Amino acid sequence: MQRILQPGDIEALDHTQPPRIRLPQPASLFAERAARLAQKAQGHPIGEYLQFLARLVRAQQQAAGTVQTAAPDPALIARAQQHSMPLLPAAEHIPTEWQGVLDQLLTTLKNEENLALAPVLSALAAMNFEARQALARRVLLGLLTEPGDLAAAPIAMAALQVVFADRASRLQERDIPYTDPATVCPVCASAPVASVQRIGARADGLRFLHCGTCATEWHMVRVKCSHCESTEGVRYQGLEGASGTDESVLAETCDQCHHYRKIAHQDKDPLAEPLADDLASLMLDLLMAETPYARASLNPLLPMAEAESAPAPSTATP
Ligand SMILES: [Zn+2]
Ligand SMILES: [Zn+2]
Known part of the structure; x- marks a missing residue:
């Protein structure tokens, strides 16, 4: 039986197109x-x-x-x-x-x-x-x-x-639905643990959200809030070190929803791995706890009691 091609099939066949999904x-x-x-x-x-x-x-x-x-x-x-x-x-x-x-x-x-x-x-x-x-x-x-x-x-x-x-x-890739909202994993509906800007091949320079549960990655354009999808008021904050700001992991903050999620940059460090780099940059979370931005989702290997997470947006002071 002949099957009608879906948009995802056409993308998956074209190996020059940037990938929408990176399966683990x-x-x-x-x-x-x-x-x-x-x-x-x-x-x-x-x-x-x-x-x-x-x-x-x-x-x-x-x-x-x-x-x-x-x-x-x-x-x-x-x-x-x-x-x-x-x-x-x-x-x-x-x-x-x-x-x-x-x-x-x-x-x-x-x-x-x-x-x-x-x-x-x-x-x-x-x-x-x-x-x-x-x-x-x-x-x-x-x-x-x-x-x-x-x-x-x-x-x-x-x-x-x-x-x-x-x-x-x-x-x-063609099995994976285009989901709305695009802020949860299209495979398992879990929150992304962090995002990663990848290097190499078709994914070069693209930003993906990385699922904390199944490790599926899905593409999201850069400078867009991975929590509320706002493109306004998105800024970046890093840790200051002896040699300036460490830009391999930055907190992407959003002035619309007052949340942040980290982004790991493989162009700054090719071995960057979103879940590991999120854990290793706990100091950045401590810095962010002093700001009005709450962490958008927890690291699955470091669960915390609800009360210990950053202040909710409603209690945040501008
Ligand atoms: Zn998932
Ligand atoms: Zn937001």
């Missing part, structure tokens, strides 16, 4: 992220924590080679495209394979000489199937309401990232 490649994704965290940990004020995360991401990389999630139902794809909705909202479609990944991560983390970690690992190991699925939903929705959720969230999230990246990697 889990093997290289986690390897590059772990290497970046280990590199950034050197002489860093929170170096030990970044080293721990580098080991966690390396465990994600190992687990990524063992999972195989099911291909999504074509009817779901068609419906999402018809309604300009994200394909498979994460909290409503949790592949149960994440539980096996969690067990693998727990086995690796058992070797950590970290006393604070031990009770979290045993609590996660003791949870039954239903309790784990409920935890996954709370983590994905950012509703850490149960005791112990805050400590368990980064480890649960690490396991979830592996299966969601695997699932996204099995899609084709």
Whole structure:
């Protein structure tokens, strides 16, 4: 049967066109992220924590080679495209394979000489199937309401990232709907953790938002707020260092919605990796906490209680 080409098909066929979507490649994704965290940990004020995360991401990389999630139902794809909705909202479609990944991560983390970690690992190991699925939903929705959720969230999230990246990697660019608003992941509806201006090949010089859950990247023009899509009042702020402002990671601030999200520049540092660079630039968040701009979304490997995040726009003073 002959099929009518959709706009996405035509773009995907034309390899000179800039990509709209960059689907994750889990093997290289986690390897590059772990290497970046280990590199950034050197002489860093929170170096030990970044080293721990580098080991966690390396465990994600190992687990990524063992999972195989099911291909999504074509009817779901068609419906999402018809309604300009994200394909498979994460909290409503949790592949149960994440539980096996969690067990693998727990086995690796058992070797950590970290006393604070031990009770979290045993609590996660003791949870039954239903309790784990409920935890996954709370983590994905950012509703850490149960005791112990805050400590368990980064480890649960690490396991979830592996299966969601695997699932996204099995899609084709033409499957991904054009979503409105364009500020959530078109695959899993999660918030972007940061954005990245990429170098090389078709993506050179383009800015992509990077999903904190499934690591899909979607194109958004530069100097546009990644939280409210305003093109007015967008400015950049960086950390001053001995050699001037460090421009490899900047906070993109918006005077319309009073939020900020970081942008990592590969043209300033080719190894920049959005999630790792966001964690390694925690000092920039401390600086931003003194401004009227609130962080648009949290880093999935560093969940915080709601009260600890930056002031809401309604309480902000101009
Ligand atoms: Zn996603
Ligand atoms: Zn905005």
